[in-house]
Amino acid sequence: MSRRKKKPWDGPREKLQRSGAKSLTDVELLAIFLRTGKQGVTVMELAEKLYNHFGSLRGLLSAPLDRFQTIGGVGEATYTQLRAIAELGRRYSESWIEEEKPLLSPDMTREFLQGQLTDEEREIFMVIFMDNQHRVIKHSRMFSGTLSHVEVHPREIVREAMKMNAAAVILAHNHPSGHSEPSQADKSITERIIKCCDFMDIRVLDHLVIGRGEYVSFAERGWI
Known part of the structure; x- marks a missing residue:
């Protein structure tokens, strides 16, 4: 009776190639970026340790340096690498929105805006301008404020929408x-923005408030 040969360990790189x-889990993707483990700790063990400590990829990639310093064997080099990965992902999503001019779904919109705004240290007010088919024309960081306030001018949003012949906006x-x-x-x-936009026949489809790992959609709440 022949025995089945034991397969070699199937690491995340091999799994990705196959x-x-x-097909990779969050931990496996993280292990590929980390490349190597630490003394006495494999790269998969380190990736799982980091993921569990921060609770999610978003929590991990947006955490400040001092939270990494509480984890044994994880230093500034790893922190710098992970911050670079987060920024690369943000820039990728931004370039994709700009180049592809996609028809946005609610999930795509939320993920894009969370990637843009979650880590900002002051309030930023963004507007996505769309055509009458709800394809993206442009997205713009229109107003920047303080830690707890941003001054928004509805007429400037309407003026910008008219310049590009936008039929709808997401705030x-x-x-x-x-x-x-x-x-x-x-x-x-x-409410003020909606009134100004209505006057020029521009629809406000949603207003999303982005927190850290959470969000609120005015459309989902039935407020728009």
Whole structure:
């Protein structure tokens, strides 16, 4: 009776080559970027340790340096590498939106805006301008504020939309505190923008407030 040969260890690189990148777990993808482990710790063990410590890829890639310094064997070099990976992903999504002019789904919109705004240290107000088929024309960081406030001018949004003949817009801004629940000021400025846009027959499809690992959609709440 013949025994089946034991297959060699199938690491994340081999799995990617065999089945494609989408087949990899978050931990396996992280292991590929880390490349090597530490003394007495394999790269997969290190990747799993990091992932579990921060709870998610988003938590890991947006964490400050001091949180890495609490993990034994993980230093500034690893932190720098991971921050570069996060920035590369953000720039990729930005270039894809600009070049492909896609028809955005709610999930695509949320993921793009979270990538753009989650790590900002002050409030940024963004607008995505779209044509009458809801394809992206342009996205713009229109207003920049402080840690807890950003001054928004609805007429400037309308003026910019008219320049590019936009038929619809999606609004977004971040809360650097990490909590995404909209304030009364957020609701009031949204109502003002909607009124200004309605006057020029421009639809406001949504306003997303981006926190740290969370978001609130005005459309999903039924406020738009």
